[in-house]
Structure formats: structure tokens, C-alpha cells
Amino acid sequence: MKLYSRYFNRYKIPFLIAICCVTLEAVCDLLGPTLMSHIINNGIESGSLDKVYYWGFRMLLVTLIGAVFAVTRNNLASFVSQRMGADLRTDLFTKIMSFSEESVDKIESGSLITRMTNDTSQIVQFVNGIMRIFLKAPITCIGSIILASMLNLRLSIIIYSVVAVVAILITISMKLSYQRFYQLQKAMDRINTRVQEYLLGIRLVKAFGTYDKETREFEEANQNLMQKGVSSLLVITVISPLLSLFVGFGTVAVIYIGSRLFTLNMANAGDITAFTIYMAQILSSLLMITNVFNMFVRTKASTIRIREIFECDEDFKKSGMKEELSGDIVFHNVTFAYPGGSGVPAVKNLSFTVKKGESLAIIGPTGSGKSTIAWLLLRFYDTGEGNILINGINLKNLGVDEIRNEIAIVPQKPTLFSGTVKENIIWGNKNATAEEISLAAEQAEAEFITQMPEGFESSLGSGGVNFSGGQKQRISIARGLLKKSSVLLLDDATSALDAITEARVLRNLKERKEDQTVIIITQRCGTAMTADKVLVMENGIGVGFGTHAELIKSCQVYRDIYETQIESSKEA
Numbered sequence: 001m002k003l004y005s006r007y008f009n010r011y012k013i014p015f016l017i018a019i020c021c022v023t024l025e026a027v028c029d030l031l032g033p034t035l036m037s038h039i040i041n042n043g044i045e046s047g048s049l050d051k052v053y054y055w056g057f058r059m060l061l062v063t064l065i066g067a068v069f070a071v072t073r074n075n076l077a078s079f080v081s082q083r084m085g086a087d088l089r090t091d092l093f094t095k096i097m098s099f100s101e102e103s104v105d106k107i108e109s110g111s112l113i114t115r116m117t118n119d120t121s122q123i124v125q126f127v128n129g130i131m132r133i134f135l136k137a138p139i140t141c142i143g144s145i146i147l148a149s150m151l152n153l154r155l156s157i158i159i160y161s162v163v164a165v166v167a168i169l170i171t172i173s174m175k176l177s178y179q180r181f182y183q184l185q186k187a188m189d190r191i192n193t194r195v196q197e198y199l200l201g202i203r204l205v206k207a208f209g210t211y212d213k214e215t216r217e218f219e220e221a222n223q224n225l226m227q228k229g230v231s232s233l234l235v236i237t238v239i240s241p242l243l244s245l246f247v248g249f250g251t252v253a254v255i256y257i258g259s260r261l262f263t264l265n266m267a268n269a270g271d272i273t274a275f276t277i278y279m280a281q282i283l284s285s286l287l288m289i290t291n292v293f294n295m296f297v298r299t300k301a302s303t304i305r306i307r308e309i310f311e312c313d314e315d316f317k318k319s320g321m322k323e324e325l326s327g328d329i330v331f332h333n334v335t336f337a338y339p340g341g342s343g344v345p346a347v348k349n350l351s352f353t354v355k356k357g358e359s360l361a362i363i364g365p366t367g368s369g370k371s372t373i374a375w376l377l378l379r380f381y382d383t384g385e386g387n388i389l390i391n392g393i394n395l396k397n398l399g400v401d402e403i404r405n406e407i408a409i410v411p412q413k414p415t416l417f418s419g420t421v422k423e424n425i426i427w428g429n430k431n432a433t434a435e436e437i438s439l440a441a442e443q444a445e446a447e448f449i450t451q452m453p454e455g456f457e458s459s460l461g462s463g464g465v466n467f468s469g470g471q472k473q474r475i476s477i478a479r480g481l482l483k484k485s486s487v488l489l490l491d492d493a494t495s496a497l498d499a500i501t502e503a504r505v506l507r508n509l510k511e512r513k514e515d516q517t518v519i520i521i522t523q524r525c526g527t528a529m530t531a532d533k534v535l536v537m538e539n540g541i542g543v544g545f546g547t548h549a550e551l552i553k554s555c556q557v558y559r560d561i562y563e564t565q566i567e568s569s570k571e572a
């Protein structure tokens with residue numbers, strides 16, 4: 001409930017008005033049967049048409065007022081529940097955007113989508129229900145019992161017995177339903193995750209022709225969802241008819257005992273008629289109450305899943321010391337193991353220095369910890385031991401926005417968004433001029449953009465599907481260059497380029513006037529040789545650091561890479 005109090009506070013006035021309307025509507029409904037008994041007892045039985053008109057008019061008036069309250073609460077319920085749902089989705093999205101890397105790994109994206117859509121809808125429905133029917137049901141039920149008791153105390157014993165049995169049924173239903181609904185939502189997660197993974201790998205599935213496997217896995221998830229759906233509804237499908245049955249028995253008992261009392265002159269026709277109407281009202285409100293509890297159980301399951309998102313760890317604080325940073329980087333005895341990983345450090349006791357304006361290449365076999373250095377520099381994670389300093393300031397004393405504003409990363413896998421090429425390039429620098437955009441594209445050797453009919457205004461399909469891998473990398477490099485940050489981090493960012501284009505990009509980087517620190521993560525020795533310094537990584541350890549010439553002499557791992565790549569290519 002604490003989770004929702006802020007939303008409730010935001011809309012408490014329309015919420016309370018709706019609650020008042022639904023209460024008054026229930027009172028109007030309750031008055032109906034009593035007014036009916038007056039029509040029969042005072043009007044029909046005594047043959048007075050005036051009394052029939054008198055009580056009939058009152059009955060119509062009460063029904064009309066009830067209808068006005070119903071329309072008002074329906075409108076308010078839609079307004080408040082939909083607004084609360086929209087606010088909740090916005091807050092969830094904001095929270096997800098602030099997730100720490102650990103949190104990103106914790107909940108699968110398919111599950112996040114189900115929580116933001118299905119679970120939020122469940123809550124919207126519940127809030128809507130509270131304002132429309134949920135309060136009405138207990139009021140109508142309790143009111144009907146009281147008013148029926150006032151009409152005839154003897155007959156009301158039947159009502160008490162029926163209500164006691166129903167209360168037991170509802171308790172059983174709640175106990176059985178909760179776990180089933182929780183499992184149902186998890187089954188929905190599985191379906192979403194399957195569809196999402198299929199869509200991400202759609203080309204691979206086509207290329208490998210693994211439709212059967214995909215279909216089978218989807219079918220399994222689908223069957224599982226269907227079974228969980230049936231199982232969660234089973235309780236309701238059994239309990240609801242049982243309720244109707246018990247209330248039906250009660251109504252028959254009222255009519256039977258009522259007619260006996262009538263013949264004994266201990267009850268009159270109007271009261272028995274009103275009593276049976278109250279029984280019908282009790283039945284409908286008990287069915288509503290069962291639905292309320294079922295919805296409550298579903299909402300409880302959804303609330304737990306939504307709360308899990310809000311309880312996830314957030315990224316480090318956004319702002320810290322507000323220092324002017326320029327690009328002097330020091331790694332000092334850094335050791336780091338991924339949280340939730342095997343526990344083996346991805347980098348161990350790593351130390352190196354890059355001065356402002358210098359270029360550093362990081363080379364090493366796959367899995368040696370190269371990209372981890374980039375993630376640590378961007379403070380996606382904090383170091384376990386040791387420190388990383390920018391301009392002599394420990395990253396832990398800086399806010400992530402300050403750090404990330406100073407670093408432009410061009411990731412291993414270029415991420416492009418649907419929109420135009422220009423929109424993708426200016427992503428990190430919204431105020432860039434047309435000249436700056438062209439220059440960045442030129443330096444990234446992305447001349448193909450200008451050769452396209454619509455140039456920078458050309459559209460990219462989802463994820464840049466209409467561009468080649470090398471084209472996507474060059475757009476991504478242009479984006480990194482345009483950010484004009486003090487550090488440029490290229491994580492294997494030229495791997496999809498042919499050797500000539502890659503050499504041109506590296507030359508352009510060198511020839512730029514910018515006083516920018518450039519870190520190039522690469523598998524290629526030819527690329528590493530262009531940098532001022534090279535860091536050689538192996539199994540998370542920095543096994544060599546220096547210029548190309550120094551490393552050829554001093555570092556066996558570097559020499560091996562050089563000989564394998566450069567010498568063998570000369571021989572070929």
C-alpha cells in the first residue's frame with residue numbers, strides 16, 4: 001500500500017468523490033426493496049392507487065439519483081485509474097533508466113516488459129474496481145443484511161448462515177489463488193522473453209533454419225501460460241457457481257419459510273418480496289466480493305513484481321564534485337570481479353597512466369578484460385580494490401554524469417536507433433552545426449551518407465537494419481567524434497571496417513586538432529601500433545605497457561600477437 005500512497009495522494013480528491021458517489025449509489029440500491037415493500041404493503045394490499053403512485057414516484061427518484069452517482073463514479077474511476085497507471089509506468093521507466101548494471105542483469109527484459117504492461121494494467125483495473133464496485137459490494141451486502149433483519153428477524157437467520165458459508169469459500173479461494181496468479185505472471189514473462197529473443201535473432205533463426213526449435217520453445221511457453229491460466233481460473237470457476245448455489249438454497253429457504261410465516265400471519269407479502277430482493281442483492285454483492293478478493297490476489301502478485309523493480313539498485317549518484325576534467329587517466333592497482341559473476345576478477349592489480357591528448361591502445365586475447373577497463377572508466381561498476389583517477393580525482397568522488405560527459409564511447413556493437421542518420425549522429429551533441437556533423441562523418445570515413453539520396457536525413461530502420469555492419473560502425477564513430485569529449489573510447493569499433501578504411505579512420509583521428517585522449521580497444525596489432533602507448537592484457541592482468549617498439553622487445557605476449565598477425569600477413 002505504501003507503494004501506491006504517493007499516487008493516491010496525487011488523485012485523492014477525485015478518488016474520494018468517487019468513493020462518496022459509490023457509497024451513495026449503494027444506499028440508493030438498498031432503499032429499492034424497502035420502497036417496493038411499501039408499494040405492496042401500503043398500496044397494492046390496501047388497494048390504494050395513490051399510495052402506489054406515492055411510493056412508486058419515490059422509488060423512481062431514488063433509482064434516478066443512483067444512476068447519476070453511478071455515471072459520476074464511472075467517469076472518475078476511469079480518469080483516476082488511467083492517470084495512476086500512466087504515472088506508475090512513467091516512474092517504472094524512470095527507475096529502469098537509472099538501473100545499475102547489476103540491476104540490468106537481474107531482471108530479464110521480457111519480464112520488465114510484462115511488469116510495465118500486464119502488472120501495471122492489473123493495478124489500473126484494481127484501482128478502477130475499488131472506485132466502481134469494490135466498496136459498493138460490502139456496503140450493499142451489509143446494508144441488505146441489516147435492512148432484511150429489520151424486515152424479519154426470523155428469516156434473517158437464513159441470510160447469516162449463507163454469509164458464513166460464503167465467507168469460508170472466499171477464504172479458501174484466496175488461499176488457493178495467490179500462488180497461481182503469481183505463476184501466471186511468470187509464465188507471461190517467459191512468453192515475452194521468447195518473442196523478444198526471437199525478434200532479436202530473427203535473421204539468425206532464418207539463416208540456421210531453426211524455426212522448429214523456436215516454434216517448439218514458443219509452444220512450450222505458450223502451453224505453460226495456458227495451463228497456468230486455466231489453473232488460476234479454476235478456483236474462480238468452482239467457487240462462483242458454489243456461491244450461487246448456496247445463495248439459491250437460501251432464497252428457496254426464505255420463500256418456503258416466508259410462506260409458512262405468511263400463513264401463520266407472522267410476515268406479510270411485501271416484506272417477503274423485499275426479503276427475496278435483498279437475497280438477490282446479497283448474492284450479487286457476494287459474487288462481487290469474490291471478484292474483489294480475486295482481483296486483490298492478482299494485484300498483490302503484481303505489486304510484488306512491481307516493487308521488485310522499485311527496489312533494484314540504482315546507478316551511482318549523478319553528480320559529485322563538479323570538477324573540470326580534461327583526460328588524464330590513471331588506473332592504480334585496480335582489481336574488479338563482476339557482481340553476480342564467477343568471482344574470478346576480470347581485471348587484476350592493473351596499473352597504467354594515459355596523459356591528456358595521448359592515445360592508448362589496449363590489446364589482448366578475447367576475454368582478457370579489455371572492455372571491462374572501458375566499463376570501469378565509465379563507472380558502470382566501482383573497482384573492488386585500487387582506484388581510477390581522472391585529473392587526479394578518484395572516480396568514486398565524481399558523479400556518473402560528470403564522468404560520462406567527459407567520455408565518448410563507441411561500443412563494440414554499434415547501437416543505432418530508428419530515426420534519421422543525423423538524429424543518430426547528433427545523439428551526444430544536440431547543438432552541433434551542419435559543418436560539425438559533416439566533419440565528424442568525414443573523419444569517420446562515412447562518406448556513403450552523402451551519397452545516399454536523402455543524405456543525413458536518410459532513415460534508419462529499427463536498429464539500423466538497412467545499413468551494413470561497417471556503415472553502422474562508421475555512423476557510431478561519427479557520433480563519438482561529434483560529442484567532443486576529453487576522452488574518446490573506441491571499443492573494437494573498427495572491427496567491421498576493411499583494412500584500408502580502418503587505416504584512414506585511424507589516420508583521421510591522429511590528424512585532428514583536438515586535444516583528446518583516445519583509448520582504442522582492439523584485437524589488431526596494426527591498429528595498436530598507431531597509438532602512442534599500448535597496454536597488453538592477458539587473463540585480466542596488464543602484462544605489458546609501453547610503445548610498440550618497447551613492447552616488441554619486452555613483452556612476449558605482444559610479440560606473439562605481432563608475429564602472428566603482422567609477420568604472417570607479410571609472408572602471405
Ligand SMILES: Nc1ncnc2c1ncn2[C@@H]1O[C@H](COP(=O)(O)OP(=O)(O)OP(=O)(O)O)[C@@H](O)[C@H]1O
Pocket residue numbers: 338340341342346364365366367368369370371372373
Ligand atoms: N556482465 C558480466 N558479468 C560477468 N562476467 C563478465 C561480464 N562481462 C564480462 N565478463 C567476464 O569478464 C571477463 C573479461 O571480459 P571482457 O569483456 O572485459 O573481455 P574482452 O577482453 O573485452 O573480450 P573481447 O575481446 O572478446 O571483447 C571475461 O571472462 C568475461 O566472461
